[in-house]
Amino acid sequence: MKNKFFLFSSIFIFVIIFSIFYKSLHKTNIYTPSVKLDKKIPEYSTEVLNTDKIISYSEIFDTENFYFLNIWSSWCVPCRDEHYLLMELHKDKNIKLVGLNYKDNIDNAQKFLKELGNPFNIIIVDIDGVQAIEWGAVGVPESFLIHKKKVIKKYIGPLDKNLLIQIKSLIK
16 A cells, blocks of 8 residues: 555656646746837936046937937947948938947947947947946847937847848838
8 A cells, every 4th residue: 555655646746847847848048138119218327438528318319310329348249240330320311329338448449449430429438337227238239229219129139231221211
């Protein structure tokens, strides 16, 4: 009798453990951040690169224009890869580019821009990474398409030619 009870309880426990593991095989453990649209821009004041000027986001992003906020760093390899696309986007007069230099050495950021060109209308500095958190960014590069002080599209990771075409179609 004890042997049967032990056998059935062992099988029962095995089935439960197997079920738990089997069920977990179908769940993903990859974190995908949410992309909220029509999210208002954060209220924040920040320093402009190469100046001692402090500026608020409400001064940078007026209500009528399209803006493309790009979070970048000189140490970020994908930022270097997407930079030529930002240079191309800068040629479009329907949009203004805002650079958010993330956790970077200012001298390295300046060398990066001197080497590859500066596509940004204004560059703001985020030495400690707090501003990127306020935007909801999880890394670099990340970009936000902004209109009427609201985020209308978020791009996680480096831009590519297809995304550039999409951006241009959205701002026309």
